[in-house]
Amino acid sequence: GTGSSAAETETAEKTAFDIKLEKFDAAAKIKIIKEVRTFTELGLKEAKDMVEKVPVVVKKGVTKEEAEAIIKKLQELGATVVLE
Numbered sequence: 001g002t003g004s005s006a007a008e009t010e011t012a013e014k015t016a017f018d019i020k021l022e023k024f025d026a027a028a029k030i031k032i033i034k035e036v037r038t039f040t041e042l043g044l045k046e047a048k049d050m051v052e053k054v055p056v057v058v059k060k061g062v063t064k065e066e067a068e069a070i071i072k073k074l075q076e077l078g079a080t081v082v083l084e
Contacts, residue, residue, distance in 0.1 A: 015064075016060075017064060017083050019062065019081060019082075020058070021051065021058045021080075022055045022081065024079040032077050032078070033047045034047075035074060036050065039059055
């Protein structure tokens with residue numbers, strides 16, 4: 001890939017990322033709410049309200065490593081998540 005070096009430069013400049021929950025499997029909603037609570041300081045009701053507002057940013061200003069770990073967990077639970 002000739003375009004990869006340009007993309008890597010852009011990524012290097014950005015150190016804080018937002019995690020956006022786009023959609024999720026309705027059957028996994030409770031698990032996703034519980035997972036959201038593990039990386040936010042929200043109570044059950046707040047986490048539920050947030051998850052129900054998809055698409056919604058569930059975590060702001062995280063490192064790429066932290067974001068990737070959270071995204072991996074949410075995807076395993078059946079959520080569609082993007083890094084912004």
